[in-house]
Amino acid sequence: MPYTDPANHLVHLHVAEDCLEMPYTREIIRRSGLPVTVLAPGRTPGIAGVYPDNLDIGKRHLLLCRNRGRFLKPCPATREYRCCGYQVLNIGMNCPMDCVYCILQAYLNNPWLSFFVNIGDLFAELEHAYDAFPDQFFRIGTGEFTDSLALDSLTGLSTRLVHWIRSRPRAVLELKTKSVAIDNLEGLDHGGRTIVAWSLNSPPVMAREELRTASLEERLAAAARCAGWGYRLAFHFDPVIYHEGWREGYLQTIDRLFATVPRESIAWISMGALRFLPPLKTIATTRFPGSRFFYQEFIDGLDGKCRYFRDLRVEMYRFIHDALRRHAAGSTCIYFCMESEAIWRQVFGFTPDEQGGLPAMLDRSVF
Numbered sequence: 001m002p003y004t005d006p007a008n009h010l011v012h013l014h015v016a017e018d019c020l021e022m023p024y025t026r027e028i029i030r031r032s033g034l035p036v037t038v039l040a041p042g043r044t045p046g047i048a049g050v051y052p053d054n055l056d057i058g059k060r061h062l063l064l065c066r067n068r069g070r071f072l073k074p075c076p077a078t079r080e081y082r083c084c085g086y087q088v089l090n091i092g093m094n095c096p097m098d099c100v101y102c103i104l105q106a107y108l109n110n111p112w113l114s115f116f117v118n119i120g121d122l123f124a125e126l127e128h129a130y131d132a133f134p135d136q137f138f139r140i141g142t143g144e145f146t147d148s149l150a151l152d153s154l155t156g157l158s159t160r161l162v163h164w165i166r167s168r169p170r171a172v173l174e175l176k177t178k179s180v181a182i183d184n185l186e187g188l189d190h191g192g193r194t195i196v197a198w199s200l201n202s203p204p205v206m207a208r209e210e211l212r213t214a215s216l217e218e219r220l221a222a223a224a225r226c227a228g229w230g231y232r233l234a235f236h237f238d239p240v241i242y243h244e245g246w247r248e249g250y251l252q253t254i255d256r257l258f259a260t261v262p263r264e265s266i267a268w269i270s271m272g273a274l275r276f277l278p279p280l281k282t283i284a285t286t287r288f289p290g291s292r293f294f295y296q297e298f299i300d301g302l303d304g305k306c307r308y309f310r311d312l313r314v315e316m317y318r319f320i321h322d323a324l325r326r327h328a329a330g331s332t333c334i335y336f337c338m339e340s341e342a343i344w345r346q347v348f349g350f351t352p353d354e355q356g357g358l359p360a361m362l363d364r365s366v367f
């Protein structure tokens with residue numbers, strides 16, 4: 001089936017009453033053309049059923065509301081695994097696409113999608129954080145609690161973020177997606193400060209475990225268009241999943257990647273093997289009973305997450321890394337998301353500290 005914009009999956013908007021008259025809310029309502037329910041204070045969208053069984057329905061409903069907490073937070077990393085020092089910009093919750101392994105299924109407890117319309121507060125907070133730490137370099141991403149671009153055809157937020165970051169020499173923005181909703185990025189004066197990123201996987205994993213996402217060829221074609229508009233790119237092999245034919249699968253994806261996208265345009269590529277907290281397995285295997293990968297053998301990691309045995313992780317990482325290095329430009333930073341120093345040394349032959357730390361490695365690759 002040809003891919004369509006994931007925002008088209010929505011059937012209904014819910015709007016918190018105190019946001020209804022905001023110009024940005026009106027803009028989104030107008031663009032969506034969807035029926036709207038206004039919610040009085042304290043009310044939530046009435047989605048039938050019990051979570052997480054009602055996620056199938058909930059993912060078709062979008063709530064426009066205020067973020068009453070902070071927008072910008074350090075990535076919730078753990079001490080035991082090396083982290084890249086990312087700042088998460090929280091633009092909303094949940095996603096209209098549906099990946100079997102998506103951590104949000106276990107992390108959230110509401111079935112609907114939320115998008116925060118008080119973007120005046122968002123930009124004020126960004127501004128404040130940027131000015132308050134004049135010695136810090138900010139790598140900011142919006143793809144932690146949602147997909148960065150899945151709703152962008154409705155919200156147009158990417159345009160505003162690209163514009164803000166454009167004149168901030170100590171910051172870059174990463175927009176991470178599995179969609180091809182990139183139209184709003186065309187023709188922007190981005191100043192090289194926005195990186196457009198796609199998660200990639202072996203083709204059978206993408207086809208079986210990532211519902212309503214764009215195909216490999218669609219993602220790569222979108223990436224090539226962004227490169228043509230002068231954006232730097234990034235790719236994330238995450239989660240790497242062990243499956244029959246994994247070598248051929250990952251090789252095919254890597255070959256197609258470098259056949260489609262100019263290698264000089266790639267700032268960084270990450271790898272991260274499947275990891276999950278035990279409750280996710282219960283939710284995902286109930287929602288997707290045909291999916292088998294949660295039934296493989298795992299160990300409990302130092303952060304309480306289940307992971308493949310170290311030997312298998314190293315074997316898969318080495319294979320993927322070798323294939324990437326055969327093609328990648330010397331300036332592209334290839335790194336792990338959440339792996340121990342021992343794994344870094346086994347696969348790459350060095351630890352991040354020996355290269356000045358992972359944040360510095362990534363910062364260098366941008367320029």
Ligand code: SF4
Binds near residue numbers: 095098101145147178
């Ligand atoms: S695209 Fe990302 S946020 Fe959306 S369901 Fe998949 S893993 Fe979750």
